[in-house]
Amino acid sequence: MPNPLVGLGAVFELIRQNAKVLPATGHAFEDLEKPDIDEVDDLLYHKDEEGGGRISAFAESPEPDHHAIYFPTPKIHRNQDHLFRFFVDGSFRTYMIGTGVEGTRSFPIQLAQIGGAVVNREDDGSLKRHSSSFKILLVLAPSDTLYNRLKTLESVLNNLGRFSFQVINYKAETVHPGLDFLDERNKAGGKIRHEMHLLEVDLIKTTDGQRNENSWLILDGAVKLADFINKPYIIGVAKSFSKNLEFHLGHGRGSRKADITSILASLPHEHRTAAFSTYGGKVAFWFVRLREQKEVDYPLMGVVKVEIPVRPEYCDHTGKIRKELIDRLSSALVAERNVCPYGADTRWHCHLYPIYMAEKIIKTGFYSKEVLTGAIKWPKPQEAENA
């Protein structure tokens, strides 16, 4: 079988001609994916808002009593109300392939595969791939000259149509102000995640016109407010989330302060918390317990965080989301707990199976580590000069 990534060699030659390269030991090594990356996103996301992670307002109507913030959400099976029809996930795999040195400046060079998939669930519960997309990213922070030359090569490779390729300068634009404290490689990783989210956005567009009040889409993770705010009938369901949130409920005498751990530890089975307002009221979020605490190892397991952009069609005259809608979404979500990938994924207790399948579609669509690392061969300095 021919090398499916033929053409990448020209990219490596170009870098070698323009910069000194310290190749990663051997050919390349795969960066481990961080399972709690959603949690980092969530942490950064809540840091943005006023109060830096302090939650004090409800986002549902009628406004709940701040002493009674749990509501029953008995499961509503697909046979009764087939609410969730589309499921979206994105994934990436990065490879540290070397360090580039231009003058006194050095930068990591990473190659990444990003992919996204939308799964559609039919009336009988069977799943079909609705759409999917894959891309290979070269992420580095070169000089403008090298960057421009690489961009030219990018167009050439994309015109060949063998694979979708993109060169990214991770320093060209700030992905997230909160990432400043991270090192260079993590910044590049942040940029890769951002590109993956953009891919998800594109894929969600393929469901436009097919979503309505009875046909919703679940996105794995947070709704990424800036990207999805204008998309109706979408919720984000996060398996991991920041544990640093603080809740200040009520005012004056009788007000209460609680941390997320104590709130979730008391959240009963098949119940949700009240919906809270965040990001200046543009987003609502709440938690749903899918599994009984006795079934899991730790009280915070079996709980998912649901996010929804606040849109007028969800709200009543108060401008807050109607309680019935939140209850309906939560009850339908409880029914999604089975089947689960127990034994195949450590996050089985809060994984939604169609999302898990979307993840499978992506991972089986990636080039294997062997193919990718086999395709990455830095030319020897002599060869590069002669080329």
Added chain:
Amino acid sequence: MPETQDEQTKPIGKTSATDRDPNTSDKFNFWLGSGVIVNPFDIVEVPQVGDSKTYGLVTMLEHRTDAPNHLSNYISSNFGEVEEEPNTPRQGTTLAKVNVLSNSKDIYMPVPSERQVQFASAEGIWEALGIKDIPEKNRIPAGLVKMSTGTSAVAYLDSRYLLGPDGAHVNITGISGLATKTSYSMFLIQSILQTAEKNNEAEKIAVIILNVKHGDLLQIDVAVSDNLSDSELSKWRELGVEPKPFQKVRYFLPRGRDGTANSHLEPVSLASIYAYDLDCTADKLGFMFNDISDPSGALQSLVGDIMHGIIGREAAFRNVDTWDRLLNGEPLFKDGKTQKFGDHYSSTVGKFRRHLRRMVKTRSSGLFVDNRNTSEVVLSEEIFEIKGGDVFVVDIAKLYDHEQLLVFGDLLNTVYELKSEGESEDIPDKIIFFVDELNKYAPKGREGSPILEHVLDIAERGRSLGVILISAQQFMSAVHPRVTGNCATKVLGRSGSSEVFQPDYRFLDDDIKINMTRLSQGELILCPNTYRQPVKIEFPRPAFKQQQA
């Protein structure tokens, strides 16, 4: 037949090769599309390189899901709630395991992954089994290969490998009680005879059938009384064999104590009673002592000397012309005492007399006589007269074991002699010899017995002499491996799992062995040497009358 041509040719799945479960030159896997029904023994085809097709035999189907363990399924049912219905059914697929049968252009590259698979057509089945390469005149219908789609094709055996010279003999195994082994043998013999008739060679084949149970084979020339059902008739038609009873049949029934036939039923047509007097048994005495324990060989040696003495009319045996005189007269017995005979101790002679008395006197069904009636025939003499087209049925069902051994040994010996030494032009080119319960005559683990030697001779040299053994037994593992090993065609019926995992079945895949344990009545697995893989066949009910057991 398939409902539509489209149904037969539409893809039913795609081949799948993985890191841990690769496709090889001998095997491949494919997953099934939703709603597709495939069964073990279906034959499928896959496009291969060079515009060729690879044919395969489905041996096993398994359903796989992404659940890594059963606990995962338990938990997915909300921790054991049996009424729980998941919102999204777990992903799973049925995987078919396939053994490669052949390639239309003899290309045995592994089947690549992601190739569309479809059921083989009737013509494809022939190509897969190599039937297309058998010259038409050599094709002997052996059964119907039926597919899940309803497609069926005739499985033909190559007469060169069934009746010689390239191979010969058929061995059929399977538990009793399903009326399959004997029925299939009779179908196959009928098919052989009718094929010979079509080729104007009917006069070249004769058949000798041993009836060992009830009256099963004592009416094979009588048409079935209750008409065959339409489905049975259509099987006969599809096979191209006429549903008719055997013709030119002669029955040989053993003499009973009262001089009449000792049989479960008396055939309506030509039947003769056979009996054994000392004169016609002298050269076969050894067969009677086949099962007597004789670790030192002393008894065998004595029997040999006695046979020699009687046949050679030696002085000591001049007056020995009846069983009674042999037992109670000289040279073995005198003055009320057992005598020493030649180098043989009197104790050995005593042992011989005790056993012989038991066999021909106290535990005799009436087969042994001192003087034969004129109407009682000598079996070997009749066999010597067999002509092409004759079907001889020899009944031994009600005989004692030692009597059965004698008759079997006598027949085998006579047929062998006839074919190896006979010079008459009337001798048929091929003599087919059918026997059930072969394990009784050629058991595994016993060497040197006279009957076994004869069976081995026929198994090993029969194909060149034109003696064809069609044998059956419940357990192949109980039969001498040199006999079964020399059978070019093995036919397997339902067997127990303890039997199919015996080393005698190592020519079969484990998956096929498991399928053997659930074959139904009228279903067999056909394993001719000429096929790369065994196939499951169906065959029609016999068209002759059968006695209800």
